Amino acid sequence: MRWISDHEYLHQKDGSVFLHNLITGNNSEFLSSITFDQVAASDYVVSADKRYVAFKSNWTKIWRHSFTASYSLYDLADSTFLSTPDIPHRVHLFAWAPIGNKMAFVWENDVYVKTSPTAKAIQVTSNGKHNNILNGIPDWVYEEEMFSSYEAMWWSPGGRYLAYAEFNDTLVQNIEYSWYGKEQQVVLFFYSDHYLATVTWVTDERIAVQWQKRRQNELRFQIYDFSIVGNTWIENFSPSNPTLSADKDGFYIVMSDNNGYKHIHHVTGGTATAVTSGTWEVIDILKVTSNTIYYSSNQYGHKPGGRNIICLDIHYIKYVFVSTGPGLPLYTLRDNRDAEMQVLEDNMALEGLLSEIHMPTMRRGFIKQGEFNLWYQMTLPPGFDKSKKYPLLIDVYAGPCSQKADYRYRLGWAAYLASTEKVIVASFDGRGSGYQGDKLMHSIYRRLGTYEVEDQITAAKEFTNMGFVDKGRIAIWGWSYGGYVTSMVLGAGSGVFKCGMAVAPVSKWDYYDTIYTERYMNQPSENLEFYKNSTVTARAKNFKSVQYLLVHGTADDNVHFQQAAQISAALVEEQVDFEAMWYTDKDHGLDGSANQHVYTHMSHFLQRCFSNE
DSSP, X not given: OEESSSSEEEEEETTEEEEEETTTOOEEEEEOHHHHHHTTOSEEEEOTTSSEEEEEEEEEEOSSSOEEEEEEEEETTTTEEOOOTTSOSSBSEEEEOSSTTOEEEEETTEEEEESSTTSOOEEOOOOOBTTTEEESSOOHHIIIIIISSSXXXXXXXXXXXXXXXXXXXXXXXOSSSOOSOSOOOOOBTTBSSEEEEEEEESSSSEEEEXXXXXXXXXXXXXXXXXXXXXXXXXXXXXXXXXXXXXXXSOEEEEEEOTTSOEEEEEEETTEEEESOOSSSXXXXXXXXXXXXXXXXXXXXXXXXXXXXXEEEETTOOEEEEEEOOSSSOOEEEXXXXXXXXXXXXXXXXXXXXXXXXXXXXXXXXEEEETTEEEEEEEEEOTTOOTTSOEEEEEEEOOOTTOOOOOOOOOOSHHHHHHHHSOOEEEXXXXXXXXXXXXXXXXXXXXXXXXXXXXXXXXHXXXXXXXXXXXXEEEEEEEETHHHHHHHHHHTTTOSXXXXXXXXXXXXXXXXXXHHHHHHHHOOXXXXXXXXXXXXXXXXXXXXXXXXXXXXXXXXOSSSOHHHHHHHHHHHHHTTOOOEEEEETTOOTTOOTHHHHHHHHHHHHHHHHHHSOO
């Protein structure tokens, strides 16, 4: 669903889009499937004044978030498509202004603006050059590690101005993949060693920008004003987007409090005042009005993996607005008094289907380790009998600030393994995981590949002590950082695991991108010992005692294929017998037919591992 006013939203069903008015209760067709078919559109974007629709077609993926697409402009009043020859056939980014029907787009790395759908396109930049100068869109590392988006231009609230970022990659080596090499000499404005973190418009005349030092242990918040110069400086370890207060004189931001827990702070006049507090964490600020703040957190039930939506009024009186749960997803529309207005999706049809199937059950708890409660979740086979012995698969990620033990409803590979193969699938959040305070999360700062690896081994031992795990049939698997931890665990030579599967694993942090790696490890010159001690390849000889499946896509732009190739070379050098599966021209996500193939292949590998031969 997509809101288009305070009381109207759009919902797509059976190829058509319907308009729902919550005041009148009327539902009407807004866009027909026939209109979509006219331009073979896969998506749509409505202008702020609801007069025009931009239909998206010819969608072609580039990296994780980036893509090119064609945009066809449709006049809702006349029910006709407009002729727009000045919008090229394929553009990188398209964005309506937040008011009216102005638009901006990026073509061939330059920014263009149209003051209306029928107006002539105005070229804003002219220095765009492939792989050198990018305007309005980020380069690969900013897209992947900083913005988590392909957008690097921002309309002001009133649509009067457009801010955009320019990325100058001219001095970055122009090779197929950017390996970790000599320092990249990229300059943003007058900052020679900083990252652009977030951009937020305050008003049509003021813009707020957050900058990070290269080490990413300091955050600076700066206000730019068109008529006067004024600065506000705020420091934090990891940046979140600031949310401007209703009076525009201050802002709210999630940052660590004095006790090391992420909480909402109100910043005004250069001073930050905590709005929430406690041994729990705020996940995100959802909405700020003149007298209320809506935010998500894990404060209720003392469960780090839980999620609640909270409304906080100006007198700081809290009440639960919505609480998510472990059952089938339920989507309801509620007013600000928490009264249910409409059920959007109750998933009753799915519930009926699942009632005829023997489904796994979930168990959640924590393991006490020193001062920390380290949480886990288990997917147990149907008819679980604690007096029996079951094979165990650890599903791991374990990257900094990650969380695998939660209360989300899932039907995936774990459900299949538990139901069909009678395997217990468990996930464990050890040191370095998120949403339980900075002390736990920062345990692995400057020492990746240490505590988060050790804790997975400890968890497997604790699960064995519960009495229903077959200690001779324990496996581990993970993807990306999880593949790295899987490989480090197997290379530890603990004797706990019989086998493991690593998909797209990191082998050496020297080979990974600078923003992510230096955020947690600093530069090699500052932390050389832990760079050397955190490699999978150095543990190659210990793989002789385990069964290992190494999986990677040859076109992985995130964790480059070089990483798996180095692991393979090290294992061969140590005469280790292992299995490998390469997916030709597939990226980090192994999409399409490769996705089904990899899970089928891993299922067969597990069956062989867990056989009593």
